[in-house]
Amino acid sequence: MDAEYWQALCDGDRHASLAAVRRLRSSGLTNSQVISEHILPAQRRVGDLWLEGAWSVAQEHAATAINEGLIHWLGSFSDPPAAGRPLVLVSCLEKESHALPALIVSEALVEAGYRVNYLGGAPEPDDLLRQVLRLKPRAVMFSASLTSSLGRQKRMLNQIRSLGLPVIVGGQGFGGDGSRAEALGATAWCASPAHAVALLETLPERTERLPVPEPTMADEEAAWIEEHRAQIAGYVVAGLRDADHFSDELARSSRSWLVELEGLADHLVGCLSAALVTGDETIMVEAHSWLARVLTARDVDTVLLVEAWSLLAESLRGHPLARAAVASAASYAEQAITDDSDDRPA
Structure with missing residues (x-):
């Protein structure tokens, strides 16, 4: 990845980013090479920096907007x-x-x-x-x-x-x-x-x-979840904020990540409906692992996830397939925390 282009992207400097890509193209790289060797690796790094808590959502959005503009510009040279x-x-x-x-x-x-x-x-x-x-x-x-x-x-x-x-x-x-x-x-x-x-x-x-x-039972439960997705995510967020044993944890972590909490809960709910319609249970494992990384990067105890799964299950009464999927994910979360505790030095 070109250093000048990456620095311009970090600075949110659209003009400097374009100048760097112009130089790369003038050096003989094709549009595909500029995209695959520079823009795509940079975009992946942008996502990683947000995941690691080093970049805010605003920084990630600014860099992404610049990269989209650069790809449009490169595309203008295609026959x-x-x-x-x-x-x-x-x-x-x-x-x-x-x-x-x-x-x-x-x-x-x-x-x-x-x-x-x-x-x-x-x-x-x-x-x-x-x-x-x-x-x-x-x-x-x-x-x-x-x-x-x-x-x-x-x-x-x-x-x-x-x-x-x-x-x-x-x-x-x-x-x-x-x-x-x-x-x-x-x-x-x-x-x-x-x-x-x-x-x-x-x-x-x-x-x-x-x-x-015709929709299956899993499809119907997923459709209900999607219809009420905002309310379910809101219930999980409210429960986490109100839980006595997490209020101090949330207050201590006074970073801007708290404004992301609703989006994280929404992602959790969406992964549940995706797991139902695809029949792919690994989606819930992936969701747990991804959210655990987000919380760890923001210095938040991942035991918060166990409470999140519990709150999600509470909102799914009358939907047995969804509750079973959440129960499986909660069991995985509890086991992961137990394993992590066992690995820590006494």
Whole structure:
């Protein structure tokens, strides 16, 4: 990663960042090389710095906005695709605001000669479906960085599949293989922008028109969770703030991370609905491990997570599958804390 570019990004200096990328491009690097060797590593480091508590949400958002602008600028040098080339619609999933990965895929497709309709982050589902029906694209591609954005997507993906259009998905939220993608009804899962381009060369232009499946009990519980997601997350946050044995802990950690608590609880709830619709229990383990890292980096005792799982379970009365998933995660959390205590020197 280029040092001058990284420093400009840390400073939130849009002009200096652009100057550094101009220099990299003038040195002979292709657009793809600038993105893969500099912008992507920098964006990963930005995410790590937030996770480690070294950067605020505002700093992370500022750097991400600069990187998105740089990718748009690099894309302006691509030759326009021929009018007769296939059209691909690229979008984030509903409620997924991390648009940079989808933007990178869009630019890779343009560079490969495809026409692209890029919808960006957090599309409105009905508008997206209208766009699909109007454009009748070669394929629809979705990006998800957060696993917590998967819980409300199954019907959307299956509705597009029912039209006979290939649906390709990718991003960290889908994990390291195609199992979650398959569970949600996607045609294929891609591991990288290059993989996405390769899939378009091999997938049929139209697929079998599969009927939208009837919702399962797990789907229905996940839908209820998504409908009441804000209230459930609010219940967890309120419970944590009011718990006598955590009030001192929360007060002592007077960092700005407390304003992030609602977002962390929302992520927890979203991961639960994602685990239900995909049938992937590892999502809850991943959610625990991720949140434990966030709390540790902010100098907060991870026993807070056990209380969070308990509060979440309280809000799920009448939803046995969800409660079972939470109970499993709570058991994992308690065991992890016990193991950590056993490993500490006496």
